[in-house]
Amino acid sequence: MLKFFKPLFYLINVVIIIALLAIHFILKESSYKASLFFYTFPLPIIIVIILILSVFIGRRLRKYHLLLAALLLTIWLCRSFKIHIPKTINENDLEIVFWNASRERGFQDAFKLNNHIPDVMVLAEYQAKKLKEDKLKYPEYYMVWFEKEEIGIFSKTPFQIEKKETSKYHSTIVNFKIANINFYAVDVQGSPDVPREWEFAFVDSLIVNKENTIVLGDFNVPYESKHLKHFKTDFNHAFSKKGNGFRETWFWNIPLLSLDHIWVSKDLEVLKTKKVATFKSDHSMLKTFIRQ
Secondary structure: OHHHHHHHHHHHHHHHHHHHHHHHHHHOOOOHHHHHHHHHOOHHHHHHHHHHHHHOOOHHHHHHHHHHHHHHHHHHHHHHEEOOOOOOOOOOOEEEEEEEOOOOOOHHHHHHHHOOOOOEEEEEOOOOOOHHHHHHHOOOOEEEEEOOOOEEEEEOOOOEEEEEEEOOOOOEEEEEEEOOEEEEEEEOOOOOOOOHHHHHHHHHHHOOOOOOEEEEEEOOOOOOOHHHHHHHHHEEEHHHHHOOEEOOOEOOOOOOEOOEEEEEEOOOEEEEEEEEOOOOOOEOEEEEEEEO
């Protein structure tokens, strides 16, 4: 009986590994169903699955699993782990912060996590439970909250809301201007029953400025997504350009997916970018320093 099941197990083992590799490297987001698997099985998860499978096979095959896991780990580190020398920050440079606040946190939590008050901050999934208190404590600054969309914007200087649009499936873009820089605060619908292709068609149609522009938010797709092709062409990814460490911002400090992004137009200079790990949200905070 054991001799019968052993070859079957080996076959299942090979099929699982080939399927996972095909999903990640070939199929990706070629269809709606494929995209769901692509988001569910990022490279770190595939590596863990291969290592778990290696425990249940014989020594003869285990070495191949370990070699494959090592190869995939190398690929992941080369793609996701960044090392850059930051530039010196001057007084006139802008510090810009984005954080998915996970509905329980507010501006004061974000200031504390960031260790000080930045020039511009955008919060997603922000329910503004202490917004009145925040405004009383910081009367010299400017704050606005979009209740339905759960987006908060903070600035040390006055800003102007240019446009706010929400898609049929509740993806939101808020276009605002500070110090002659166009900002787009983005929160893309993350529900698994809403194809990202629909929502990024909406996003691409609204982001018309490609110069003197910063786009930041929770995109709910990883950096490897095909839906970010236009961003990679027209903007610099702040963390890939000047970040250190793992690019991924989700989940609970485990670097699985880079769902949160700050994109900076190529006429602006990215000086330094940092990911701030926290257990106050399942998303890490992102902050970058920009020079005009």
